[in-house]
Amino acid sequence: MAQEKLKIATVSLAGCFGCHMSFLDIDERLFELIEHVEFDRSPLTDIKEIGQCSIGLIEGGLCNAENVHVLRNFRRHCKVLVAVGACAINGGLPAQRNPIPLAAILEEVYHTNPGLHNGVIPNDPELPLPLNKVHPIHEVVTVDYFIPGCPPSADTIWEVLTALLAGRQPVLGHALLHYD
Amino acid sequence: MSKTFTLDGKTIPFKDGQTIIQAALDAGYYIPHLCHHPEFKPHGSCKLCTVVVSGHQTASCTLQPAEGMVVESETEQLNAERRALTQMLFVEGNHFCPSCEKSGDCQLQATAYHLGMMTTHYDHFFPNRPLDASHDDYLLDLNRCILCSLCVRASRDVDGKNVFALAGRGAQTHLIVNARSGRLADTDFSATDKAAHVCPVGVILPKKRGFAVPIGERTFDKQPIDAYVDSRLARKES
Numbered sequence A: 001m002a003q004e005k006l007k008i009a010t011v012s013l014a015g016c017f018g019c020h021m022s023f024l025d026i027d028e029r030l031f032e033l034i035e036h037v038e039f040d041r042s043p044l045t046d047i048k049e050i051g052q053c054s055i056g057l058i059e060g061g062l063c064n065a066e067n068v069h070v071l072r073n074f075r076r077h078c079k080v081l082v083a084v085g086a087c088a089i090n091g092g093l094p095a096q097r098n099p100i101p102l103a104a105i106l107e108e109v110y111h112t113n114p115g116l117h118n119g120v121i122p123n124d125p126e127l128p129l130p131l132n133k134v135h136p137i138h139e140v141v142t143v144d145y146f147i148p149g150c151p152p153s154a155d156t157i158w159e160v161l162t163a164l165l166a167g168r169q170p171v172l173g174h175a176l177l178h179y180d
Numbered sequence B: 001m002s003k004t005f006t007l008d009g010k011t012i013p014f015k016d017g018q019t020i021i022q023a024a025l026d027a028g029y030y031i032p033h034l035c036h037h038p039e040f041k042p043h044g045s046c047k048l049c050t051v052v053v054s055g056h057q058t059a060s061c062t063l064q065p066a067e068g069m070v071v072e073s074e075t076e077q078l079n080a081e082r083r084a085l086t087q088m089l090f091v092e093g094n095h096f097c098p099s100c101e102k103s104g105d106c107q108l109q110a111t112a113y114h115l116g117m118m119t120t121h122y123d124h125f126f127p128n129r130p131l132d133a134s135h136d137d138y139l140l141d142l143n144r145c146i147l148c149s150l151c152v153r154a155s156r157d158v159d160g161k162n163v164f165a166l167a168g169r170g171a172q173t174h175l176i177v178n179a180r181s182g183r184l185a186d187t188d189f190s191a192t193d194k195a196a197h198v199c200p201v202g203v204i205l206p207k208k209r210g211f212a213v214p215i216g217e218r219t220f221d222k223q224p225i226d227a228y229v230d231s232r233l234a235r236k237e238s
Helices: A018-024 A029-036 A065-077 A086-090 A093-097 A102-112 A154-166 B020-026 B076-092 B107-114 B150-158
Strands: A006-012 A037-039 A053-059 A062-064 A078-084 A130-135 A145-147 B003-007 B010-014 B050-053 B056-059 B070-072 B138-141 B164-167 B174-177 B204-206
Touching: A006 A018, A006 A065, A018 A053, A018 A154, A029 A037, A029 A154, A053 A065, A053 A086, A062 A065, A065 A078, A065 A130, A078 A086, A078 A154, A086 A093, A093 A130, A102 A130, A145 A154, B003 B020, B010 B020, B050 B076, B076 B107, B150 B164
Parallel strands: A006 A037, A006 A053, A053 A078, A078 A145, B003 B070
Antiparallel strands: A062 A130, B003 B010, B050 B056, B050 B070, B138 B204, B164 B174
């Protein structure tokens, strides 16, 4: 009987999906990967609810209440949680709003600037509430591994994934470790 | 016969008056450092260059070696402490490498790579620090300042201008510009100053020039920081 495949879940929180695109840049190595793993909740499968997984890949930081909820749910369901990319690690581009008070940002976008939502700050209960500041994910849950980069290269992501699947510590040497 | 000490078991010659780090860099041996610059007097503030001498930790940029001294630098313990110091520098400021013109040429970033820093680990301060774009040729982005004081030393000791100073104490320490308005434009700072060219991070940046060298082809993209020993040292013919 074939060995049961490990389950991987992925999500983009306050990110741009660039890290997911870079992940897809492993190209034909995807075929090798799916010999060993099965994708659970992920934009790649469109599965909405996460099941028990071995590895969770988190792209993006936390900019609203839903991000926090999804992150905590991933932590509960994944044995190993990996922060993928600059935004998950330090807030990245979305965190550029942090020095500006949230009220001032909403004011500028919806009241001062013309043409947006008829000058009313959206308040639908379906909309997740923005956090006061954008936070990296390690400030909210325990994170087991980090893959820096904006985005991390496909080779970098591949090194970490193959290391985890082989049960060894990932090693990112000079060629694979970049913050930009 | 010149005097020598040992650094991680390697024999390092030194001249009287040299510090441990000066002798080590001259001998082609890298010790992580940020506030040390080969052309400037020691400041001893960043503590990245901390080594162990006779069981005691000390900054190698301020201690002069003695004959036969045994110095340890590349140990797991010291690099773990250096990594923690580097992580603190990252969370205390706003260091967003992907949007920084200095990325790839940055001593802080390259040192973090050398130390294998995968995460900033601590909670981020996300401080609200000003950007001064008043000067015609140079801009100051204080979000990235690590208080190494190199611009202070360069402006005072080389340019004779005292354009910069560190003000405040402890966690409130910050870089200021010596003008009543606090603006760089209201000083005699110029693009030819030494102070315009010593910032190890992306605070003091030339205007009207951006990404002239693409990301991926910059100083520390080509080689890790320890391979240069110090990229600001005059290259020696080998």
